[in-house]
Amino acid sequence: MLKLSRRQTLAAFTAMAPLASWSPAVEAATPRDALVVAKAIDDTITLDPGECYELTGIEVCTNLYDRILRYEADDLTKMVGGVAESWTVETDGKTYTFKIRAGQKFMSGNPVTAEDCAWSLQRVVIMNKTSGFLLTQFGWNKDNVKELVKATSPDTLTLVVQEAFAPTLVLNMMTSIVASVVDKKTALANEKAGDFGNSWLKTNSASSGAYRLVAWRPNESITLEANPNFRLGAPKLKRVILRHVPEPGSQRLLLEKGDIDVARGLTPDQLTPIAGAKDIRIESFPGVNNFYAIMNLKHGPFADVRVRRAVKMLVDYQAMANTFLKDRFFVHQTFLPIGFFGATPYNPFKLDVEGAKKLLAEAGFPNGFEVKLSANTNNPFPQIAQAIQATMALGGIKVTIASGDARQVIGEIRGRTFQMAVISWAPDYFDPHTNADFFVQGADISDTPKSRTGPWRASWLIPELTAEMKRAAQELDGKKREQMYIELQKKVTDDGPYVWMFQNNWVIAMRSNLRGYPKGLFEDQFFYRTISKT
């Protein structure tokens, strides 16, 4: 065997040494006038507010575009004027008139007019993309919208809805993403084949909000620049950069080093070790996302309301909230999240194995049954599914967990091929109708429905409750309307196909020199303009 001498071996090793000699020491800190946020931004597929419906996109558009009305950062519970300074509702509940503020300008320099507002709403209806249903529910369609939504003078916007809806519902819709006001002239200057500027607005902004879009680099970053002429004053930080950092471990290291200001995806195992760090502060505040399980009544046993109730008694809500969901979730068992008009702290179910067994026996399932529980693989769905599996077994129900990608699970639910699934829901706008319309619209469970709502997915036929829900949407008296939603929620919680479990808390880790982080309930309220650095 041929061997090299020791000196030759050493020489060869020495040649490899430069690998270990790289050492440019790095001092980390984000620029003083910029906010750098780490989060997963790969859900962004468009930044056109007329079609955008993904969480990151809505959050970004919230900061780019001013809306007709708003819930502002100063008081997140009070509806105030946005682009419009005042509004009136005719007594028939069908005609709404908005007076547009004078002196507002888009970033292009064009004035903000009632015509911009009308056109922005019209294009949502005519394009009828994902968010189109929010406005078409008012009876607007591509043929009538230009008549029913129009500028009656340069500073007056008039809307006519086809049915009398509760004014709060229509007005709340004017605070949502579809009421973002787009610069008509700029958008039309970039129009392609009559697309209302849609393809251009996907990656550009034509706005009058607190920021303008500098660049969206897919899977890399989204950069915004402050609008110094914003009607509520220039934002405190000149630039906001959302960096795509999908891995929580990487987010934590970046935050500890000061290379980012905010980490938006830390899991409990990442949060615990940094909880006491002096340069880091963790803020927690309620969100409005519901986490629930849905039962398909096509799967035999679930057709019996006693079985559905038994299932609800075979979930240990509090144990989950106290352990792996600690701080991030709290028990909430109705379809309206706390913080919403009409919400109620009605939590009737807790783990009760004996009670559940009794109900199962009465329903003809004394030995339980088998069921497939679909859950996506993102945290915390697998843990929730496993906990449900363990406690359902106590009542004799044998649960098999089927894990899959989130879109796969949604596909099963929309196709009604699932038996039971764990899933979450985020409201679309700040009015109880947003959730009621989805969870209680069950007058048509045929194979060709107009929309695949919650009851349709679960094959839960409820024409009476649906009518009740519609009456609540049209009730003009605020007090009465609130009570109607409370009653509706109790019925759905008691008998419905949903096992309501939790409402989320947002847990945000940030550098301790950050001030004014807004405690928004959801993406429509995640404002950047109030954030500053000391």
Next chain:
Amino acid sequence: MARRVAASLRRLGALLFSVVLTFLGLTCVTFAIGRFMPIDPVIAIVGDKASQETYDRVYRELGLHEPVIVQYGNYLARIAQGEFGNSVMTARPVLEDLVRVFPATIELAALALVIGVVFGIPAGVIAATNRGRWPDQVMRFLSLVGYSMPVFWLGLVGLLLFYAKLGWVEGPGRLDVMYDDIVAPVTGMLTIDALLAGEDEVFANALGHLVLPASILGFLSLAYVARMTRSFMLEQLEQEYILAALAKGLSPWRVVWVHALGNIWVQLVTVIALTFGSLLEGAVLTETVFAWPGLGLYMKNSLFAADLNAVLGGTLLIGAIYILLNMLSDLVYALVDPRARDQG
């Protein structure tokens, strides 16, 4: 002369035929995977909350109402015209996306390959010449580590040590935010573009971001290259010509590094080409940990979003890479092996 030209043309024809066939096979398999995945591409675009009317419209817009074979035919017709379509995820043409993400991967892969080859080959040679002794044991251990250590974990530990604790390198991402948009993209590789623009600070920052993920990928390549080099060298060192060379009085150093190593280059070129190919495919986990917007991450996100145009575009690019590398390694064979040259 005419016979030689005819033979060259035949070879060229055969090559073109195999390239076209490979591409067709690639599109066919990828298209089938995309169509039969349990993810609804319409939901990927319109989301869960869209009305049935919107869902149906997009379903038709995507051509999903056509029979699968017609969809495939339409797709082939489009790419024959150079039209790869738009990506659902990024709202941009797929070609534009690939031009953006691929340079990030090339930059990472090239440095990783350099590390893998520069250190892997000597490591393999040293291991072979010290078979059974400590240098060999060390190399085999390192190879085993490189083979069996999860790259995800290695990346996080690397970040913890070299970025968070020691501060030797920059963190995840390709560049610090303050250096964004300073250098105009020319090649798309930030280090090269910064050098071209004469921006030393940007270059240092980009290199600081690049060095750790490249070293980790390089270490994995090193493990493979070193193991293969060791094995090829052991075979050579058993040959009689080695004994003859030593008997004639040549120094062991020269025998090993010139004669034995010289004889394994053809095999090594194949190993290096394959390594480079797998690095260019993109390293999904490394790109995730290091928030590196390369081809691997792009392909993973496209697959999960059932973004068929993006998946097919990316697959064709990867196919093209392998075909190109095969052709390149054939060329290099001819350079390092006179027999291959003569046959040509």
